[in-house]
Amino acid sequence: MDHFPLCITVLIVAGFYRFMFRGKSWVAPSTEIFEKRWLRIGSVVFHYGIIFAFMGHVMGVLIPMEVYHALGVSDSLYHFMAIAGGGLAGLMVVIGLVVMLTRKFLFPRVHAHTTGGGYFTLLWLILVAGLGTYMTLIYNTTVGEYEYRESIGPWFRSLFTLSPRSDLMLEVPILFKVHILLSFALFAAIPFTRLVHMFSLPVRYPMRAPQQYRSRDGFDKKY
Amino acid sequence: MRIKAQVAMVMHLDKCIGCHTCSVSCKNVWTNRPGTEYVWFNNVETRPGVGYPKEWENTDRYKGGWVLRNGKLHLRAGGPVSKLANIFYNPNMADLNDFYEPWTYDFQQLHKREKGESIPVARPKSMITGKYMDKPQWGPNWDDDLAGGTESVSNDPNFRKLQEHIKLEYEKTFMMYLPRICEHCLNPSCVASCPSGALYKRDEDGIVLVDQDACRGWRFCMGGCPYHKVYYNWNTHKAEKCNFCYPRTEAGLPTLCSESCVGRIRYIGVVLYDADQVKAAASVEDPKDLYESQLSVFLDPFDPEVIKKAQEQGINHSWIQSAQESPVYKMAIKWKIALPLHPEYRTLPMVWYVPPLSPIMHHIANEQDLSVDGYIPAVDQMRIPMEYLASILTADDTHQIRRVLLKMTAMRIHMRAKTVGGVDELKKSQLLKEANTTAEELEEMVRLLAVAKYNERFVIPTGRREMLDDLYFMQGSCSIEDLAPPEGRK
Numbered sequence A: 001m002d003h004f005p006l007c008i009t010v011l012i013v014a015g016f017y018r019f020m021f022r023g024k025s026w027v028a029p030s031t032e033i034f035e036k037r038w039l040r041i042g043s044v045v046f047h048y049g050i051i052f053a054f055m056g057h058v059m060g061v062l063i064p065m066e067v068y069h070a071l072g073v074s075d076s077l078y079h080f081m082a083i084a085g086g087g088l089a090g091l092m093v094v095i096g097l098v099v100m101l102t103r104k105f106l107f108p109r110v111h112a113h114t115t116g117g118g119y120f121t122l123l124w125l126i127l128v129a130g131l132g133t134y135m136t137l138i139y140n141t142t143v144g145e146y147e148y149r150e151s152i153g154p155w156f157r158s159l160f161t162l163s164p165r166s167d168l169m170l171e172v173p174i175l176f177k178v179h180i181l182l183s184f185a186l187f188a189a190i191p192f193t194r195l196v197h198m199f200s201l202p203v204r205y206p207m208r209a210p211q212q213y214r215s216r217d218g219f220d221k222k223y
Numbered sequence B: 001m002r003i004k005a006q007v008a009m010v011m012h013l014d015k016c017i018g019c020h021t022c023s024v025s026c027k028n029v030w031t032n033r034p035g036t037e038y039v040w041f042n043n044v045e046t047r048p049g050v051g052y053p054k055e056w057e058n059t060d061r062y063k064g065g066w067v068l069r070n071g072k073l074h075l076r077a078g079g080p081v082s083k084l085a086n087i088f089y090n091p092n093m094a095d096l097n098d099f100y101e102p103w104t105y106d107f108q109q110l111h112k113r114e115k116g117e118s119i120p121v122a123r124p125k126s127m128i129t130g131k132y133m134d135k136p137q138w139g140p141n142w143d144d145d146l147a148g149g150t151e152s153v154s155n156d157p158n159f160r161k162l163q164e165h166i167k168l169e170y171e172k173t174f175m176m177y178l179p180r181i182c183e184h185c186l187n188p189s190c191v192a193s194c195p196s197g198a199l200y201k202r203d204e205d206g207i208v209l210v211d212q213d214a215c216r217g218w219r220f221c222m223g224g225c226p227y228h229k230v231y232y233n234w235n236t237h238k239a240e241k242c243n244f245c246y247p248r249t250e251a252g253l254p255t256l257c258s259e260s261c262v263g264r265i266r267y268i269g270v271v272l273y274d275a276d277q278v279k280a281a282a283s284v285e286d287p288k289d290l291y292e293s294q295l296s297v298f299l300d301p302f303d304p305e306v307i308k309k310a311q312e313q314g315i316n317h318s319w320i321q322s323a324q325e326s327p328v329y330k331m332a333i334k335w336k337i338a339l340p341l342h343p344e345y346r347t348l349p350m351v352w353y354v355p356p357l358s359p360i361m362h363h364i365a366n367e368q369d370l371s372v373d374g375y376i377p378a379v380d381q382m383r384i385p386m387e388y389l390a391s392i393l394t395a396d397d398t399h400q401i402r403r404v405l406l407k408m409t410a411m412r413i414h415m416r417a418k419t420v421g422g423v424d425e426l427k428k429s430q431l432l433k434e435a436n437t438t439a440e441e442l443e444e445m446v447r448l449l450a451v452a453k454y455n456e457r458f459v460i461p462t463g464r465r466e467m468l469d470d471l472y473f474m475q476g477s478c479s480i481e482d483l484a485p486p487e488g489r490k
């Protein structure tokens, strides 16, 4: 459970290595040129879903429970929001992934250009996201609402200070533990897969000048 | 005044024989790799026709280039914010069907097959899926020489415009070839469309390139270029485009397409322009004024003031001299017989075209018997080709096309009078007047258009290196030495 720092180290070291020395493979490997219609559904639904899901995790795990209490958000309100919002995001992620995976088998052009890494990424994401969605939508509503903000939240934050409070995790339901383990493995896998493109989201684009001039070394030194 | 130099090209369409030698030599050097089989940095299309990719001029569909809204330039496909919102799926991007599915043949089958009743055949095999293709549906130059029939012709976006008042009579139609490369625009919309800032224009020579390290494969440049001259390499997942053969031009050699051109239709030269004026020139209200406003950004390389400023700004003597001898300067700016391709896209393209006279002359049944003053009505009667050319080259302004064609006709008559005779001098001078030209200018034009040799057609200064600090150290070194710390450096 406490292997998070290890996984993050792999992510950073391997990611750095790939960026510096295998930089030409650092891309968002699109197959849009081969097929557009399914991609339109799969990719858009998945990506927006995962952005929502990410924000949901920040809200649930990184932001301490006390903050909500201080803001006057009651536990029942929080859980209602978490189940509705998180459930929707999770469903979007899973549906998007399934569409993208199906697409890989449906269209020969796309199929021919899918690598083992591509399948691994999709399947692993489906596992992680599927579990997460199941936990949010089914577990929470049938077995019982689990207050992860008292166990997983503080434990996860303790990982960043490199003094993990593993004791907090003893009572956590197994489903949650599996979800966490699988995601940690996924973090470590990022630098070896296409997922690296998430770090290249060109957020600075709106700020830059539309036209770009570059010169061979030193051309304008003479000005 | 911010003076920049640009290497530009002129293509004299009358001389293009549609042989595709240019495309093949380009392909063999630049796009003969997995991932780029469908890519043609240089392609030659038969017009009227849909072109490559299909209907690339259909701006409603691919949304390339710039539009003017409230006096300001905007990317037609939407600015940075809308691009970021669409980054997971690019609605305007062409897919492989708009180009074609590249294939090869199973040649092994030809010599490995057992003796049998039927003739062995090499079946087409897709280079995308590796599977046999039963029947290729579209391919490179599928509609060459109008063989796409009325279907291809009537899907030509330029032709559709004309069809509102002209019914296509297939056997009476005209035909021309349009070789195309990247325009290396002064106001490139591909550069502005790239979220990663990977595309850039080189300061020294204006060549537009894709930085392969910075490209992340977002693909907005593909549709962002209204000429559809940026391509997606599905193997490296990065964009690639015509690089104006910069390793050759830096050495003073013409591009491969120009070098190998059978019709010798291509000219390469340097033009000087004022980079500060580019934006204003691209923002004039009426698209028909774009041609003139584009011309206004160029600087006279003989003007002492310009020369002085250019030198101050680091443009050296050999570049200024090349600008003075530039065939592009003569044809596009001095004689104004070369026109930009689709100026209405507002990218200020830098490959210029001398419109073809032949589609017009072909309609004149017996040129020998035609009197000189018959040429002007003859030009004027050719409404269809003229409007078609105008829709390609002058944003529908037929006056400019008429002006150029009259000048070309005047050149033809003048030379006929000189070499064959039998032309009425008075009538000829009337034609020259109408065409607004002089005998001297026409003879100069003939020289460049018809007889010019290699070094007159290609006036290319070598790439500049004197700005490098360590020239002495670099002497005799190999490029890998850049990776190690230079020992000779102080």
Ligand code: SF4
Binding pocket: B181, B182, B183, B184, B185, B188, B189, B190, B191, B208, B224, B225, B226, B227, B228, B229, B230, B241, B347
């Ligand atoms: S023609 Fe070339 S420079 Fe112009 S927008 Fe297209 S790719 Fe860019």
Ligand code: SF4
Binding pocket: B015, B016, B017, B018, B019, B020, B021, B022, B023, B044, B177, B179, B260, B261, B262, B263, B264, B265
């Ligand atoms: S090689 Fe020259 S003549 Fe032949 S198609 Fe190309 S541009 Fe035209």
